[in-house]
Amino acid sequence: MGHRIDVALMVKMSIPDAEVIVTDKDESWVRSRKTKRVRAVADDVMYPSLPIYQGASLIYSLHPPLEIIPAMQALARNVRADLLVVPVADEREAFHRGNWESVVVDGRVVAWKMKVTS
DSSP states (O other): OOOHHHHHHHHHHHSTTTOEEEESSOHHHHHHHHOOEEEEEETTTTTHHHHHHHOOSEEESSSSSSGGGHHHHHHHHHHHHHEEEEEEEEEGGGSSSTEEEEEETTTTTEEEOOOOOO
16 A cells, blocks of 8 residues: 555565555556556555455555554455554554564564454
8 A cells, every 4th residue: 555666566576476456545646657567556545445455465555644554454354464564663652552563674673564364
């Protein structure tokens, strides 16, 4: 979710068989980011179109506004996908409660994951 098509392209290159979809509520941004490897779709996570996310095993977002996190959690639960969030550095405290697990790389917390799938 969000404006980081570059990250979505890296995910696609790392996992060629994965379907990678980028969503953003800004339709003009989506139209300008069409690629052959990654599908870009206009959608608002606050009022998501569930068919876009059905079958997803992971939903991720880089630096989302804290106010949309509950909607992202609800969406992930609804489609039974894990949720990975890389928060802005000064907003990490918000992830120290609930069912969030830290993702640690080289001894440093780089993201937070809410595991939904089993």
